Amino acid sequence: MNDLAIIETILRNQRQFFSEIKQRVNLGQKMRAMIIASLIFFALHGAVMGSSHSVWQALSSAAKLPLLFLATLVICSPTLYFFNLLFGSDQSPTQHVVLVLTAITVTSVLLLSFSPIVLFFLLTTSHYQFFKLLNVAVFAIAGLIGVTFLIRGARLMSDPESEGTQTRRYVVYLWIVVYAFVGSQMAWALRPFVGAPGLGFELFRQLGGNFYANIFASIGEILGFLTVR
Amino acid sequence: MGIKQTQTRSHGTRLMKQLIIGLLVAIALVNIPLNRHGTTLPDTASLVVRDGLVVKEENDEGIYVYQDGQFRWISNMATFEAYGFVWGDVHIVGDGFLDRSKVGPPLSLLAKCDTSPHVYVLEGETKRWIRDIETFVAEGYRWEDVQIVPCETLRKMPDGETIPPNSGPPKQP
Numbered sequence: 001m002n003d004l005a006i007i008e009t010i011l012r013n014q015r016q017f018f019s020e021i022k023q024r025v026n027l028g029q030k031m032r033a034m035i036i037a038s039l040i041f042f043a044l045h046g047a048v049m050g051s052s053h054s055v056w057q058a059l060s061s062a063a064k065l066p067l068l069f070l071a072t073l074v075i076c077s078p079t080l081y082f083f084n085l086l087f088g089s090d091q092s093p094t095q096h097v098v099l100v101l102t103a104i105t106v107t108s109v110l111l112l113s114f115s116p117i118v119l120f121f122l123l124t125t126s127h128y129q130f131f132k133l134l135n136v137a138v139f140a141i142a143g144l145i146g147v148t149f150l151i152r153g154a155r156l157m158s159d160p161e162s163e164g165t166q167t168r169r170y171v172v173y174l175w176i177v178v179y180a181f182v183g184s185q186m187a188w189a190l191r192p193f194v195g196a197p198g199l200g201f202e203l204f205r206q207l208g209g210n211f212y213a214n215i216f217a218s219i220g221e222i223l224g225f226l227t228v229r
Numbered sequence: 230m231g232i233k234q235t236q237t238r239s240h241g242t243r244l245m246k247q248l249i250i251g252l253l254v255a256i257a258l259v260n261i262p263l264n265r266h267g268t269t270l271p272d273t274a275s276l277v278v279r280d281g282l283v284v285k286e287e288n289d290e291g292i293y294v295y296q297d298g299q300f301r302w303i304s305n306m307a308t309f310e311a312y313g314f315v316w317g318d319v320h321i322v323g324d325g326f327l328d329r330s331k332v333g334p335p336l337s338l339l340a341k342c343d344t345s346p347h348v349y350v351l352e353g354e355t356k357r358w359i360r361d362i363e364t365f366v367a368e369g370y371r372w373e374d375v376q377i378v379p380c381e382t383l384r385k386m387p388d389g390e391t392i393p394p395n396s397g398p399p400k401q402p
Contacts (some may be wrong), residue, residue: 004242004246005239007242007245008242011241012241021388033324040249044249044253045257049257051256051259054260058260109245112248112249113248114249115248116248118254122259130319
């Protein structure tokens, strides 16, 4: 449970946490704590989402949600590292991974904090599109705050006197856009997380369509000008 | 000051632990079949079966509405619209869902007017005369579905095929 104390330090004392990453203090321990905590938190939130359908969907989503975030991290981290390296960063790949893991961990903690709310709506509404959009909104809020931590961390960890600081800041912004695109496409590829009402359990749904068109269609159905069939 | 900060810090960790345990219990409770139907809460596929639930099997054209403990086939689009349903109300269910449920008589748009004994099935713009009570009952229609409309409205509607077909010229209201 010492891992949870490290998570609390991220939330409570960000400056100290990022300073320790900059000085490469206990990076391995921090990484381990963040991976374990985010795995648990994502799994719990995934299970809550999948519980709207069936126990199999709950188990499947509990496994897929951590996979979604960690796979996106693996795919996107090299880009951030090499671009930063190109523009004068002296940080190691481990420091980069720990920095990105911080954002992912903050996202997972916020998702955990939203889980009781999602559970409440799961028990009190049966509208699939609403439940899906509620989850998209929750992920958007948690993700935004998570990347805010990444921006803050990148700023605190970079030496303001060094060459290319401003460029590296833009690299982080651009990387966040790429991360969001990769993450949403990964989520689309790994769907379903909620499970469509009436349809049987599926581990993965066939490819086709895209995340953004589906969200637009769901909003359309809730507002009554479009039907998702 | 140091002790106070440590205490505050442990509060956050403790809350996280409690949240994890609480969610685990809630997830288990939600997924254990506890209700009288032997299904989980919410029951499988998020469907709460109650009056007004509209369903369609994935590979079947028919749309059904749940009324008084049974699913009733909505016989045509006019009925669907007249009852105020929209496509957004239709829940797609797996094939065979209705085999496990009680299916009642079809739901049609039935109408008559005050001054006439004749009952008609309304389909789109046309009215179809039902020949007699025996036919009415045999077709599975229900008296409580019959709506009273002005005679003038019914008279203005063109006649469709009688029920059953070839029952002679349709009677006018």
